[in-house]
């Protein structure tokens with residue numbers, strides 16, 4: 336009988352999950368990964384084992400019985416069935432916002448859930464989706480330990496000059512500051528760098544998490560010193576459907592001149608902008624890089640321009656640049672975007688090896704490059720599982736195998 340940890344990463348229309356079994360010395364062995372997609376429309380579940388073999392899949396036609404809670408209940412039953420005699424020791428969750436106070440993973444209690452709920456105004460589109468599975472599991476299995484791992488926590492080391500907005504002080508006092516997100520991904524990458532390139536890990540590194548959501552993190556010695564997302568996950572780079580950095584005057588223009596309501600503005604900024612807004616075609620980088628449409632080309636060009644521009648700003652925050660890391664869907668899989676970004680960073684001494692880049696090598700810089708450039712797959716679920724194990728171990732709650 337082995338203990339297992341379930342890592343959940345819940346979004347608005349999907350739940351990514353991974354199941355890890357605890358080995359000797361509380362090592363975590365990945366056993367199953369999967370995703371429930373299309374929640375709210377046509378849900379689809381797929382899971383595969385550590386070797387990549389499909390071990391489960393199911394589709395639902397959209398109907399009333401397939402809301403978030405019902406699908407999560409189905410997923411928990413599937414996990415329990417899959418575990419057989421093994422014991423689910425805990426569930427770890429990615430929680431988008433930890434605010435000022437939650438700077439480390441925490442065991443969830445009704446009081447802490449209420450406190451995290453209180454942070455919903457800071458992430459109105461994301462926080463409720465983070466907390467919904469926590470509540471659903473607590474309702475079904477109140478004794479099952481659950482741990483929250485925060486996307487903001489890794490950035491608690493931001494110096495005040497990087498986290499402060501130039502607004503009247505009272506805003507900062509009530510929590511209006513730059514928090515930064517994608518922290519679990521950056522923490523994972525910082526750990527991988529320490530394992531695979533300790534010298535570089537100790538240096539000045541910009542990590543580019545380029546997925547549907549996209550951001551950069553400036554790290555020195557594995558600590559976050561600057562990042563492109565701010566008070567919300569709307570700031571910084573061009574994303575799938577989010578606008579990234581925007582003159583706040585544009586929001587005033589939408590409200591005052593165009594007469595848009597606040598929810599309409601929210602829709603435009605979060606759901607209708609970014610790659611989708613500029614291309615008018617798709618939020619998916621694969622579709623855009625394959626398209627001959629000039630608007631698709633312009634969207635890709637803007638994406639690359641902003642990554643390079645913000646990298647230069649972050650290199651300045653670090654006082655130089657020793658390494659650059661690509662990660663997440665676009666960063667891990669698109670040689671064309673990597674090449675275009677690196678070309679714009681040529682003035683910083685970035686040189687990439689085209690063949691290595693095309694082959695998705697771990698290290699894609701040439702030997703002459705002044706900046707080491709790497710491609711490192713991220714694993715937010717592994718980070719969630721590690722934190723969950725550690726919180727439980729600290730509380731003396733995991734037996735291990």
Ligand code: ADP
Nearest residue numbers: 545546547548618619620621663664665668669
């Ligand atoms: P999420 O933020 O939802 O976790 P991912 O990290 O999975 O997103 O990244 C999704 C993005 O990665 C999409 O824009 C997708 O088109 C892009 N992507 C995945 N594979 C490729 C590829 N081979 N070439 C270009 N873009 C890719």
